[in-house]
Amino acid sequence: MAVPWQHQCSQTTLLVTAEDARSAARHNLHTTSTSGLAPGHLQANLIILPSRYAADFRALCARNPVPCPLIAESVAVGRYDSVKSWIRGLRGDNILADGFDIRTDLPRYMVYKDSRLEKASCMDVTAEWTEDHVAFLIGCSYSFEAELTGAGLPPRHTVLNRNVSIYKTTIPLCPSGVFQGGTYVVSMRPYRKEDVDLVRSITRKYGNTHGEPICWGWESVESLGIRDIDDPEWGDAPLAFDGRRLGGLRSEDAEEVPVFWGCGVTPQEAVMRAGLTGTVMAHAPGHMLVLDAVDKDIVEV
Amino acid sequence: MAVPWQHQCSQTTLLVTAEDARSAARHNLHTTSTSGLAPGHLQANLIILPSRYAADFRALCARNPVPCPLIAESVAVGRYDSVKSWIRGLRGDNILADGFDIRTDLPRYMVYKDSRLEKASCMDVTAEWTEDHVAFLIGCSYSFEAELTGAGLPPRHTVLNRNVSIYKTTIPLCPSGVFQGGTYVVSMRPYRKEDVDLVRSITRKYGNTHGEPICWGWESVESLGIRDIDDPEWGDAPLAFDGRRLGGLRSEDAEEVPVFWGCGVTPQEAVMRAGLTGTVMAHAPGHMLVLDAVDKDIVEV
Numbered sequence: 393m394a395v396p397w398q399h400q401c402s403q404t405t406l407l408v409t410a411e412d413a414r415s416a417a418r419h420n421l422h423t424t425s426t427s428g429l430a431p432g433h434l435q436a437n438l439i440i441l442p443s444r445y446a447a448d449f450r451a452l453c454a455r456n457p458v459p460c461p462l463i464a465e466s467v468a469v470g471r472y473d474s475v476k477s478w479i480r481g482l483r484g485d486n487i488l489a490d491g492f493d494i495r496t497d498l499p500r501y502m503v504y505k506d507s508r509l510e511k512a513s514c515m516d517v518t519a520e521w522t523e524d525h526v527a528f529l530i531g532c533s534y535s536f537e538a539e540l541t542g543a544g545l546p547p548r549h550t551v552l553n554r555n556v557s558i559y560k561t562t563i564p565l566c567p568s569g570v571f572q573g574g575t576y577v578v579s580m581r582p583y584r585k586e587d588v589d590l591v592r593s594i595t596r597k598y599g600n601t602h603g604e605p606i607c608w609g610w611e612s613v614e615s616l617g618i619r620d621i622d623d624p625e626w627g628d629a630p631l632a633f634d635g636r637r638l639g640g641l642r643s644e645d646a647e648e649v650p651v652f653w654g655c656g657v658t659p660q661e662a663v664m665r666a667g668l669t670g671t672v673m674a675h676a677p678g679h680m681l682v683l684d685a686v687d688k689d690i691v692e693v
Numbered sequence: 694m695a696v697p698w699q700h701q702c703s704q705t706t707l708l709v710t711a712e713d714a715r716s717a718a719r720h721n722l723h724t725t726s727t728s729g730l731a732p733g734h735l736q737a738n739l740i741i742l743p744s745r746y747a748a749d750f751r752a753l754c755a756r757n758p759v760p761c762p763l764i765a766e767s768v769a770v771g772r773y774d775s776v777k778s779w780i781r782g783l784r785g786d787n788i789l790a791d792g793f794d795i796r797t798d799l800p801r802y803m804v805y806k807d808s809r810l811e812k813a814s815c816m817d818v819t820a821e822w823t824e825d826h827v828a829f830l831i832g833c834s835y836s837f838e839a840e841l842t843g844a845g846l847p848p849r850h851t852v853l854n855r856n857v858s859i860y861k862t863t864i865p866l867c868p869s870g871v872f873q874g875g876t877y878v879v880s881m882r883p884y885r886k887e888d889v890d891l892v893r894s895i896t897r898k899y900g901n902t903h904g905e906p907i908c909w910g911w912e913s914v915e916s917l918g919i920r921d922i923d924d925p926e927w928g929d930a931p932l933a934f935d936g937r938r939l940g941g942l943r944s945e946d947a948e949e950v951p952v953f954w955g956c957g958v959t960p961q962e963a964v965m966r967a968g969l970t971g972t973v974m975a976h977a978p979g980h981m982l983v984l985d986a987v988d989k990d991i992v993e994v
Contacts, residue, residue, distance in 0.1 A: 454900060458756050458867045564864065564916070566759045566907050566955070569897065596870065599755060606867050615865070654867070 409433075411489065413682035414497040420515050423499045425678040432538070432687055434487075434601070435680035436463055436529040437656040438498060439663060440517070440673035443469045446526040448569030452662060453530070455566040459576050459654035460662075461531035461600050463487065463683075466494075470523035479600055482689055487529070489684045495521045500676035506669050517673045525673075531601035532656045532680060533579060535687045539594050547581040549628065555678075556581065558626035558655055562617030563606075565662060574662035578606065578616060579655040582630060582638055582648045591651060600690040608651040610642050621650060626657060626677070710734075712790065714983035715798040721816050724800045726979040733839070733988055735788075735902070736981035737764055738831035738957040739799060740964060741818070741974035744770045747827040749870030753963060754831070756867040760877050760955035761963075762832035762901050764788065764984075767795075771824035780901055783990055788830070790985045796822045801977035807970050818974045826974075832902035833957045833981060834880060836988045840895050848882045850929065856979075857882065859927035859956055863918030864907075866963060875963035879907065879917060880956040883931055883939055883949045892952060901991040909952040911943050922951060927958060927978070 407413045407422060413429040416422035426435055441449055446469070453462035464475040464487045472494045475484045496516040503511040503520050533556075537547050549556045557580045565574040579602075583591050588608050596604040613621050622629050622639040630638040632648060641648055660674055675681065708714045708723060714730040717723035727736055742750055747770070754763035765776040765788045773795045776785045797817040804812040804821050834857075838848050850857045858881045866875040880903075884892050889909050897905040914922050923930050923940040931939040933949060942949055961975055976982065 451897065451900065451904070455759050455904060457758065564908070566904075568905065569893075592870075596752065599752065603752070603756060603867075604869065607865070 410682045410684045411491070414492055417499045418493065418496045423515060426499060426680045426682055427534070427678060430682045434463070434683040434685045434687060434690065435532050435534050436683055437532055437660070438494070438501075438673075438675040438681050439528045439530065439659060440494075440521070440525050441528070441663070441668070442670040442672075443524050443526050445570060445666075445668060448571055449528060449659075449663070452565070452568035452571045452574075453528070453659065455568055456658070458602060458606060459565070459578075459656070459658035461602060461656075462528060463531050463600060464529045466525075466527045469526055472521060472525075472527065475527070475529065479685075479690060482685060486689065487683050487685045494527045494681070498675050498679055498681050500679040502674045502676050504664070504672040504674075507664065507667050507672075510671075513676045520671050520673055522671070525671075528659075529681060529683075530656050530659055531690075533598075533602050533653060534680075535601045535690065536595045536598040538687060539598075540591065543590065543594055545583065545587055545591055545594070548631065548633075549581070552631060554631070555627035557624040557628060557630040558657055559616070559618045559621075559652075560625045560661075565658070570666050570668070571662050573665055574658070576606070576616075577625075577655045577657040577661050578652040579627075580621075580624070580630060580650050580652050582632070583608075583651050584647050585649055588649065588651060595653070597691045598687075599692050602654045602656075605651045605653050609649045610646065612650065612652055616652060711983045711985045712792070715793055718800045719794065719797045724816060727800060727981045727983055728835070728979060731983045735764070735984040735986045735988060735991065736833050736835050737984055738833055738961070739795070739802075739828060739974070739976040739982050740831065740960060741795075741822070741826050741828045742964070742969070743971040743973075744825050744827050746871060746967075746969060749872055750829060750960075750964070753866070753869035753872045753875075754829070754960065756869055757959070759903060759907060760866070760879075760957070760959035762903060762957075763829060764832050764901060765830045767826075767828045770827055773822055773826075773828065776828070776830065780986075780991060783986060787990065788984050788986045795828045795982070799976050799980055799982050801980035803975045803977050805965070805973040805975075808965065808968050808973075811972075814977045821972050821974055823972070826972075829960075830982060830984075831957050831960055832991075834899075834903050834954060835981075836902045836991065837896045837899040839988060840899075841892065844891065844895055846884065846888055846892055846895070849932065849934075850882070853932060855932070856928035858925040858929060858931040859958055860917070860919045860922075860953075861926050861962075866959070871967050871969070872963050874966055875959070877907070877917075878926075878956045878958040878962050879953040880928075881922075881925070881931060881951050881953050883933070884909075884952050885948050886950055889950065889952060896954070898992045899988075900993050903955045903957075906952045906954050910950045911947065913951065913953055917953060
């Protein structure tokens with residue numbers, strides 16, 4: 393087999409179009425994080441469920457759109473090559489152009505059987521996909537990070553080349569059928585107090601990828617029920633500008649405060665808590681589906 | 694002026710169509726609660742805001758659709774006689790047919806100036822409405838109560854001819870621009886434990902009018918931060934089947950549990966907390982706008 397991607401994949405920024413990125417994943421030529429691929433394009437969280445859970449999951453997203461922004465789903469049960477859009481003004485083929493295969497086009501997948509992890513970081517789910525599966529695409533906050541950076545407000549973790557800090561909270565999701573007992577998962581980016589209004593304004597426009605923060609300020613750590621700001625459940629610990637642990641700033645007259653957004657880990661957490669039977673698949677953390685839709689397609693003006 | 698409604702209004706069940714109900718309110722012939730009017734028709738909460746707050750309020754509803762289900766809004770700033778629909782598959786004129794006037798067609802209104810109550814229970818807001826106002830219609834739970842009753846699960850308060858019990862909670866809304874610091878307001882209907890699954894299934898279909906409960910069971914009283922189940926902030930205190938205070942059941946091996954839904958008082962509370970300037974109008978409690986749309990128009994099958 394020809395391997396035209398091999399050179400390019402050592403320099404992932406050469407994967408410029410969404411189809412470039414998906415094709416490289418499909419042929420196992422790009423097998424790492426999709427961060428930075430196809431700049432300007434939306435990337436999506438993936439969840440694949442047995443069809444009997446589809447209605448409850450769809451309603452879970454509709455009832456909790458801030459942490460669970462549903463962008464698209466399979467056009468019909470068992471279809472892995474066509475999606476319908478949940479975004480006003482976008483068609484399914486605006487989101488994913490013909491020729492994709494949701495079973496192979498992400499670099500890495502997770503497979504769960506009867507709610508237990510069966511395979512971590514596998515390259516495709518062709519063997520696991522059945523005629524009874526439905527795929528859901530959930531928005532991710534990469535979109536607004538680009539505009540924040542453009543406005544001179546780059547997220548700290550991108551400046552320091554770390555992962556964003558992600559926390560469990562005690563804020564309940566509105567339940568939906570089998571999906572009960574879920575709580576918000578939040579991502580956190582520290583900002584100076586005086587920049588919070590501008591950060592809110594910029595991210596507010598991205599209603600389909602979590603939108604404006606759900607809260608901000610040091611008092612939010614308690615109101616969200618976060619255990620320890622320096623020990624996130626996912627991602628890396630947050631750092632202050634000077635490299636100290638962010639939590640250390642709290643006792644001072646901090647000019648930096650934590651700012652919290654709804655996070656796309658939320659629906660995955662809700663799915664894991666639901667005790668589902670059968671085979672569930674998802675993207676591996678950081679290994680997203682790159683969409684043909686671009687950031688400006690979802691910005692509300 | 695002819696008063697063709699006068700006799701009918703002494704027997705409000707004769708106000709069968711939505712236009713009957715609106716016309717009677719318009720001519721000040723029906724000036725009391727709209728409960729029971731035009732059976733089968735949707736009724737809506739009304740909020741009228743200066744246009745500078747419209748985008749933030751629209752996003753508040755989009756981010757919190759369970760307590761704040763936005764059904765329709767003015768077709769353009771200053772228009773009181775035409776709405777656009779926010780419900781898939783329904784046009785504005787399916788919701789309110791031509792010939793209505795949002796300034797007069799509710800039996801009673803509230804008027805706030807600079808966030809302070811200016812008029813309570815006035816019959817119209819023709820004098821207060823300006824070319825800069827936008828009207829929003831929010832779903833109300835009357836719809837699913839009819840189906841619950843039809844299924845042999847009538848809400849307790851309807852059986853006892855009381856008002857539903859409504860509580861403040863500590864569950865935060867996702868903020869939106871000027872609308873910060875809001876929390877869920879919930880309505881409560883007690884049910885037997887073994888009926889909760891069926892109650893959930895029935896109300897789940899009414900996604901545009903609060904949908905399935907957000908939680909249930911006695912432990913929910915604490916998790917919602919409700920101060921005293923026997924002392925609701927709005928409506929009447931809840932009673933057990935035998936007429937005792939509902940809270941008294943808790944210490945026993947209760948067969949009845951409280952079941953909580955998102956409540957349309959939530960957006961009004963959020964508006965009141967926001968410290969808005971200018972003139973804000975709303976329906977008076979229980980005095981809703983009767984819509985041409987019927988319950989089955991919004992049921993998801």
